[in-house]
Amino acid sequence: MGRALQAARTCQLSRLVQLKSIRHALLIGEGDGSFLIAFAAQFLNAQITVVEHSGAMIQRAKERFAKAGFSSQRVSFIQSDLLQCELPNTHFDFVTTLFFLDNFDDATVRRCMDHIRPALTEDAHWLVSDFYIPASRCLRWRAIIWLKVLYQFFRLTTEIDTDTLPTIQACFHEGPFELINCKNLCGQMLFSALYQYTTDSKNS
Numbered sequence: 604m605g606r607a608l609q610a611a612r613t614c615q616l617s618r619l620v621q622l623k624s625i626r627h628a629l630l631i632g633e634g635d636g637s638f639l640i641a642f643a644a645q646f647l648n649a650q651i652t653v654v655e656h657s658g659a660m661i662q663r664a665k666e667r668f669a670k671a672g673f674s675s676q677r678v679s680f681i682q683s684d685l686l687q688c689e690l691p692n693t694h695f696d697f698v699t700t701l702f703f704l705d706n707f708d709d710a711t712v713r714r715c716m717d718h719i720r721p722a723l724t725e726d727a728h729w730l731v732s733d734f735y736i737p738a739s740r741c742l743r744w745r746a747i748i749w750l751k752v753l754y755q756f757f758r759l760t761t762e763i764d765t766d767t768l769p770t771i772q773a774c775f776h777e778g779p780f781e782l783i784n785c786k787n788l789c790g791q792m793l794f795s796a797l798y799q800y801t802t803d804s805k806n807s
Contacts, residue, residue: 607789611732612638612701614786615797616645619697619728622783625649629695629722631685632656632703636664639678640671642699651678652695654688685715690722698723699730709769716774723800729780732795733771735787772796 619625625646630653633639639653655661661680668678681688698719704712723729772794775782780798787794 607793608702609637611786611788611793611795613641614788614795615730615784616641618784618797619730620645623696623726623728625697627695628652628697628699629654629690629719630699630701631719632700632706633664634660634702636667638699638701639664639668640673643668643671643673643677649677649697652681653678654681654683654685656682656684658682686718690719692721693724695722696724696727697730698727699732701730701732702734704731704771705733705768707769708767709774712769712771712774713777720800725800727800728783729775729798729800730795731771731775731798732793734768735772735792735794736768 626649628642628646628649628651630639630642630651633653633655634657639651643649643651653661653664655664661682665675665680669675700715704715707715772785775796775798779801781801783797783799785794785796
């Protein structure tokens with residue numbers, strides 16, 4: 604699924620380029636730098652902060668970033684659990700959670716979102732890509748089987764406790780985020796959604 608996962612990470616970049624010039628980007632759970640490199644190539648003036656729990660993934664991302672020819676001064680890496688990481692207030696105009704929120708249950712997804720919100724500017728955009736269970740019966744069972752296999756694998760190799768996909772899009776629809784665009788990929792088993800932090804959200 605590697606190509607499909609990367610497509611889900613990057614398929615909104617062309618739309619994002621048309622929407623805004625990004626100044627400060629926050630990439631959460633970036634992993635090995637797959638999105639970081641694609642993003643840096645599109646937004647040459649953006650300063651990037653990566654929050655990643657795994658030191659091995661940070662080292663891999665640093666190596667790939669340097670190999671791609673980008674200056675290390677453009678990106679800051681923070682090794683931390685998201686909920687333990689102090690983020691500057693009203694600083695980031697773009698944030699990503701790419702195949703990150705599926706590690707948690709709905710309550711923790713909301714906690715993550717609440718932790719990030721104060722760090723966003725009023726015009727911030729949020730890109731979220733993750734797994735999805737389609738409504739169609741045939742596609743639904745295919746996705747359920749795949750996800751069971753994936754969760755069993757990750758429970759053996761990582762520290763995640765959940766084995767059920769959270770309702771990520773429903774959490775975003777609770778607000779204060781407006782859906783700009785959503786694409787389904789890989790037989791609707793993956794989605795990539797671009798949201799905007801609504802202007803009146805600071806008062807909510």
